[in-house]
Amino acid sequence: MLSLSEATSTDFKTIQYIANKTWPVTYGGILSKEQIHYMLNLFYSEKALLENLNQKGHLFLLVEEDGVCLGFASYEHRYLNQEVTRLHKIYLLPEAQGKGAGKFLIDTIENLARQNHSVAISLNVNKFNKALSFYKKIGFEIVAEEDIELGYGGYKMEDYKMEKVL
Template identity: 60%
Template sequence: MLTITEATAQDFPTIQKIAYETWPITYGNILSKTQLDYMLEKFYSDETLLNNLTQKGHRFLLISDHNGVLGFASYEHHYQQNHMTRLHKLYVLSTAQGKGAGKLLLEEVERLAQENQANTVSLNVNKFNNAYTFYLKSGYEKLAEIDIPIGDGFLMEDYVMQKKL
């Protein structure tokens, strides 16, 4: 049975472990190793995660089974002062993919969004990430393409997606 719990700062090592395991698989054929390493450090340092949690209002969810944590999601209600919830991250270990963990995390974020009077969930996904198809199948539509400079000459080449609730 899969269980979803809210994560705290004490769970950052688990979140980091999952990110460092999933990113090379997810992005290894998309990004250079240099960019991959840069982004992991930029997005998953203790300082960044703590800032996201305490200053930016991000919430973190963990999904687990009897063997341990399988994945995580992070989201933010009232994104840009709108009736919108922003899904910032959703990653599931490769050994757990196809077992419904990602779908359950996404559904929980959508449920929490509705509970917080959001009428939309938005997200960005890398244009070449297989998760793009997952989001399409989950009812998300592509609104735009965007290139986001993240430093050191690197870009995030994303689709902006959203789902009306």
């Protein structure tokens, strides 16, 4: 049975482990190894995670089954001072994908978003990420394209901005 818990800074090693296991599988056919390494360091260093948790107001959830952590999500209510909940990250271990854990995380975040008076959930997803079909299947729609320069080595994120109206 799946269960959720709110993550704290003591869970950062678990979050980093999942990111390091997931990113090469998710992005290996999309990004260079160098860019994956750069982005993992940029987004998942202890400093970056602490800043997200303590200064940016991101909340982290861990999803577990039988005591084993399968994945995590991070989100933020009132994103950019709007009535929107932002799904910043959601990653599941490759062996956990397709078992309902991602839907469980998103359903939970949707319920929390409604409780916090959000009218929508927004996210960005790489244009070539296989998760794009998952997001469409559960009601997210593409509302814009966004290329984000990362300021190093010419790396950029080529994303769709997606939204689900609640």
